[in-house]
Amino acid sequence: ALLAPSVADAAVLGSQRAGVARRRGLPRDARAAALGPGGATRRGGPGRFTTRTIAPRAFFGEGDDEKDPFRRHRLRDPTPFPESIGVGFQCALAGAKTAVTNPSQVWGPMTGATLVVAVALDVGGTTLIGRWLNPGEDAGALWTLVERIALVAVDGAWLLVSPLVAIAVVQQLLPLLGEKILFDALKAPTGESPTGESPTGPRTVASSSATPSTLATLRTARVAQLEASDGLGLRSLGVAAARAQSLATIAGVAVPIGVGVSLVPVAGPFIAGALAAAVAAYSLTWELLDPYFDKAGLDFEAQERVVWGNAVALTCFGVPFSLALAVPFFGPMTVAVAQGAAAEVVWRVLERDPEAEARRAEIAES
Incomplete structure (x- = not known):
């Protein structure tokens, strides 16, 4: 079974070369004599053969590097656990500080559009949930208790989910707003050096020796490269749907688990709330990074692998913002800060460290 595809490929290759030989006016036998066993091609004088392996790539893993989004798009390797926890929360803190100190000109339109959609979803969703889970007058005491607990759990989950839906709607209807805020934050002056990355080991903060001016120059060049990119174009609609x-x-799996766990006395509601916050944070961060992924040319499969590989760091980054966005009426006003803070995730979690790239090039040359 393993040899059959190779023999078939060899036969096809021989027929193709014979066809080329006929078109060039060469005798078939003269061209066939240049083929050795197994697809070997005679080059040069007698006795010199250069063999080209003819075998299905699936059996030998050939081309895996092209499918790996971390190598194909020159992204950092996933941050190891438990270091990823600290990296995620540090990105949230530093990113929020950068976003507040360097506000974008489109903060107002982004905040207003998200606020309108989020409030409409909050009011409509909580009303429908209340009517759906409202126990009837003839319901027993146990069933009434179960429905009231489920009502609290579903309402809380909806307050976390509705801002995400609002952000997703605004990102699709007004994509330039989120992109403008994110790239303005990417252009913000650099403060402390980002977490360094060793070419052969984990990242260390103290390992980075790049000067702020050099780092700013490299970042400016990278941002200009991303802005000049055509992005995914119309494919972004399919990516958004996927x-x-x-x-x-993920939410469909988490909701039944959360509702079931919430029935556990004392600790159940807290565990269910933590699960809902984690799912909301993961989803929020993916939505906030959508403008970057679009400009970097990552399709859905590549995005899914990158986001899942950095799930812990991205979830920890999104937890503070997802909780802030869940506050009715006032929460959606922080969406612009969250969008700008995502730039810190781009630099510390996704984009390769400039100094590490230089060291990696030196090692490759040596």
Whole structure:
């Protein structure tokens, strides 16, 4: 079974070369004599053969580097656990500080659009949930208790989910707003050096020796490269639909688990709340990084692998913002800060460290 594809490929290759020989006016036998066993091609004088392996790539893993989004798009390797926890929260803190000190000109439109959509979803969703889970007058005491607990759990989950839906709607209807805020934050002056990355080991903060001016120059060049990119174009609509389906699948698995766990006395509601916050944070960060992924040319499969590989860091980054966005009416006003803070995730979690790239090039040359 393993040899059959190779023999078939060899036969096809021989027929193709014979066809080329006929078109060039060469005798078939003269061209066939140049073929050795197994697809070997005679080059040069007698006795010199250069063999080209003819075998299915699936058996030998050939081309895996092209499928790996971390190598194909020159992204950092996933941050190891438990270091990823600290990196995620540090990105949230530093990113929020950068976003507040360097506000974008489109903060107002982004905040207003998200606020209108989020309030509409909050009011409509909580009303429908209340009517759906409202126990009837003839319901027993146990069933009434179960429905009231489920009502609290579903309402809380909806308050976390509705801002994400609002952000996703605004990102699709007004994509330039989120992109403008994110790239303005990417251009913000650099403060402390980002977490360094060793070419052969984990990242260390103290290992980075790049000067702020050099780092700013490298970052400016990278941002200009991303802005000049055409991005995914119309393919972004398919990517958005696939991302929504993926996140809906995760939510569909998490909601029944959360409702079931919430029935556990004392600790159940807290565990269910933590699960809902984690799912909301993961989804929020993916949505906030959508403008970057679009400009970097990452399709859905590449985005899914990158986001899942950095799930812990991205979830920890999104937890503070997802909780802030869940506050009715006032929460959506922080969406612009969250969008700008995502730039810190780009530099510390996704984009390769400039100094590490230089060291990696030196090692490759040596």
